[in-house]
Amino acid sequence: MNDGYAVRAEGLEKRYGEKRALDGFDLAVRGGTVHGLLGPNGAGKTTAVRILSTLVRPAGGRATVAGLDVARQAREVRARIGLTGQYAAVDEVLTGRQNLEMFGRLFHLGGKRARERAVELLEQFDLTDAGDKGVDGYSGGMRRRLDLAASMILAPAVLFLDEPTTGLDPRSRGEVWESVRALVADGTTVLLTTQYLEEADKLASRITVIDQGRAIADDTPDGLKNLIGGDRIEVVVAERSEIPRVVKAVARVADGEPEADETELRVHAPVTDRVAALTDVARTLQDEGVRVEDIGLRRPSLDDVFLRLTGHRTEKEAAA
Numbered sequence: 128m129n130d131g132y133a134v135r136a137e138g139l140e141k142r143y144g145e146k147r148a149l150d151g152f153d154l155a156v157r158g159g160t161v162h163g164l165l166g167p168n169g170a171g172k173t174t175a176v177r178i179l180s181t182l183v184r185p186a187g188g189r190a191t192v193a194g195l196d197v198a199r200q201a202r203e204v205r206a207r208i209g210l211t212g213q214y215a216a217v218d219e220v221l222t223g224r225q226n227l228e229m230f231g232r233l234f235h236l237g238g239k240r241a242r243e244r245a246v247e248l249l250e251q252f253d254l255t256d257a258g259d260k261g262v263d264g265y266s267g268g269m270r271r272r273l274d275l276a277a278s279m280i281l282a283p284a285v286l287f288l289d290e291p292t293t294g295l296d297p298r299s300r301g302e303v304w305e306s307v308r309a310l311v312a313d314g315t316t317v318l319l320t321t322q323y324l325e326e327a328d329k330l331a332s333r334i335t336v337i338d339q340g341r342a343i344a345d346d347t348p349d350g351l352k353n354l355i356g357g358d359r360i361e362v363v364v365a366e367r368s369e370i371p372r373v374v375k376a377v378a379r380v381a382d383g384e385p386e387a388d389e390t391e392l393r394v395h396a397p398v399t400d401r402v403a404a405l406t407d408v409a410r411t412l413q414d415e416g417v418r419v420e421d422i423g424l425r426r427p428s429l430d431d432v433f434l435r436l437t438g439h440r441t442e443k444e445a446a447a
């Protein structure tokens with residue numbers, strides 16, 4: 128069951144006590160692409176990655192990576208994959224270069240080849256200047272890139288990235304995204320888990336949404352966003368009597384019916400030409416003397432996707 132897919136999973140099951148971490152999980156990842164696995168805390172993302180990277184055996188179902196069965200051909204699978212865990216594995220005391228040479232020797236490259244590979248990877252992940260500095264002085268983004276580099280020692284066919292940018296500031300996040308794009312341009316297939324719709328949208332050509340151990344959607348980023356109506360313009364007014372005028376102004380630029388929330392004094396609607404829509408509505412309302420408390424564009428979030436697909440909020444959102 129290879130047929131152009133780098134990763135396939137069918138009906139994967141995994142329990143921890145009473146908890147069904149995976150409950151009939153399906154996945155198909157095309158070779159040479161970034162595939163996003165998007166889901167909230169506890170959805171089963173890491174469990175899926177651990178099974179696909181042969182660290183954990185599934186209780187049911189089956190999966191192949193690079194055409195090889197993860198249960199029966201675990202050793203062959205391991206030779207073809209890289210894994211970057213949710214928590215970085217690099218050694219703080221060593222320099223970036225020493226870390227990469229150490230990983231190279233762990234993978235039996237031999238001293239000379241390990242040194243050469245370290246040089247190549249420092250260059251590829253834009254760490255040459257920082258290569259001889261201790262990792263304890265690296266920024267979060269540099270550390271994640273070093274982690275990516277370490278998982279690329281053997282130039283794997285399939286790379287599993289488990290939440291590679293969680294906890295990073297926007298700039299570092301952007302640096303990691305650049306590195307991932309470069310890997311895929313070189314032919315690596317990437318399965319990327321994330322809690323951020325924006326991240327999956329930026330990097331992935333296809334996204335599987337996971338909730339409670341099951342795939343609940345599998346689509347392109349645009350397909351998912353269309354499902355939830357894409358970007359929205361939102362206007363909050365000071366008084367209820369202003370709402371009809373706002374609805375009219377918003378309707379002129381919206382892609383669909385504006386919705387008005389009378390208690391929150393909020394009008395919102397889907398838009399495609401975001402900035403033009405915002406400018407137009409702001410100008411119209413100002414010309415008409417409408418008292419606007421707030422106006423802005425809102426991008427759909429993982430919570431919006433979830434609410435639409437499952438009818439319930441993610442746990443984090445429900446707690447907030």
Ligand SMILES: Nc1ncnc2c1ncn2[C@@H]1O[C@H](COP(=O)(O)OP(=O)(O)OP(=O)(O)O)[C@@H](O)[C@H]1O
Nearest residue numbers: 143146147148166167168169170171172173174175
């Ligand atoms: N080793 C374990 N022992 C017991 N329960 C576990 C174990 N690993 C995972 N679980 C449970 O299985 C479920 C799925 O966990 P998993 O780590 O796969 O989720 P996740 O999508 O990676 O979440 P996060 O976004 O927080 O990393 C959770 O309810 C979790 O508590």
Ligand SMILES: [Mg+2]
Nearest residue numbers: 172173174213
């Ligand atoms: Mg996880």
